[in-house]
Amino acid sequence: xxxxxxxxxxxxxxxxxxxxxxxxxxxxxxxxxxxxxxxxxxxxxxxxxxxxxxxxxxxxxxxxxxxxxxxxxxxxxxxxxxxxxxxxxxxxxxxxxxxxxxxxxxxxxxxx
Amino acid sequence: xxxxxxxxxxxxxxxxxxxxxxxxxxxxxxxxxxxxxxxxxxxxxxxxxxxxxxxxxxxxxxxxxxxxxxxxxxxxxxxxxxxxxxxxxxxxxxxxxxxxxxxxxxxxxxxxxxxx
Numbered sequence: 001x002x003x004x005x006x007x008x009x010x011x012x013x014x015x016x017x018x019x020x021x022x023x024x025x026x027x028x029x030x031x032x033x034x035x036x037x038x039x040x041x042x043x044x045x046x047x048x049x050x051x052x053x054x055x056x057x058x059x060x061x062x063x064x065x066x067x068x069x070x071x072x073x074x075x076x077x078x079x080x081x082x083x084x085x086x087x088x089x090x091x092x093x094x095x096x097x098x099x100x101x102x103x104x105x106x107x108x109x110x111x112x
Numbered sequence: 113x114x115x116x117x118x119x120x121x122x123x124x125x126x127x128x129x130x131x132x133x134x135x136x137x138x139x140x141x142x143x144x145x146x147x148x149x150x151x152x153x154x155x156x157x158x159x160x161x162x163x164x165x166x167x168x169x170x171x172x173x174x175x176x177x178x179x180x181x182x183x184x185x186x187x188x189x190x191x192x193x194x195x196x197x198x199x200x201x202x203x204x205x206x207x208x209x210x211x212x213x214x215x216x217x218x219x220x221x222x223x224x225x226x227x228x
Binding site: 032043044045049051097099100101102103104107 | 116118144153154155157158205216221222224
């Protein structure tokens, strides 16, 4: 069965600093991978996705992620964090039947 | 494009009553919709997959008689929490996969259910 691990439950970063969120997946076939962001009390917004092709994927809000098959990872990065980036971030892998399996999430706090 | 709405956004009900939550795809047709449950500070757990015109498929451990799902049209799925109890209090989120698309789904804003 597929699974997604986000090792960091919380990350605190200063505004303007870089951010990297880790995601490791377990899936038997070629994975379809996603990163979502959730603000408190809100639904999920898609930041970016990887299906195939270039392993460095650009998303919205200045985020990017790199797919590394050898490491079963799909880490999310942003060069310079803004206070509005404070939120919960979820990595997900798509399995059969279009089902998504989510990681546990990483809460990002941004210090002024 | 690809907007999904949920109604209501929040609801408070008494224990023992039933609550219906609607999920609508506003600008696309969705053959498949999904219902998730999210406890505070936790991840999303898939409850069931809803296919238009057929019975929903429930994940292991989800009571189908407690969480009734109806997907009567290509733009509407409903989740009814029957005989709600305080432990059913949670954040319920739906998502919709555009017909013909097998790789993406779009999420609604969620419904906060509080059972007193």
